[in-house]
């Protein structure tokens with residue numbers, strides 16, 4: 001039994017290493033260089049995910065709920081440097097909080113989007129909307145198996161982790 005358990009632990013460790021290698025990070029951007037300001041509106045390819053986020057917001061927060069206005073576009077996120085060494089070295093999504101009444105802005109890395117499946121695309125957009133639409137901060141905590149407890153984990157959660165826990169993660173996202 002011990003060996004089996006040890007094996008399971010090794011598998012989980014590998015999975016997390018894989019996450020760290022394949023995907024990285026997001027930062028809550030405060031700098032004004034890089035791809036900002038972006039063009040107004042929401043890219044047509046990204047719109048279905050933003051609309052879905054809105055529907056879950058109504059489901060969990062009530063019909064009258066609405067988050068901050070957000071523009072969401074593809075762009076070059078490579079100019080952003082991750083200052084936290086715990087995060088990977090590649091930024092794949094950025095949320096920039098606007099001042100005044102201007103909409104917040106999200107930039108999604110195009111190459112990451114093209115190589116991601118539908119679950120990872122949703123996890124990426126929902127993470128950035130977590131920052132930009134509902135003021136969520138990063139959540140570093142993992143459970144006893146090393147699985148992130150929130151979509152606000154600073155690295156993108158891959159499909160193998162996200163898909164079977166999707167309902168939990170979405171509910172958790174709107175729980176604060």
Ligand SMILES: [Zn+2]
Pocket residue numbers: 026027028127128131138152153154
């Ligand atoms: Zn983030």
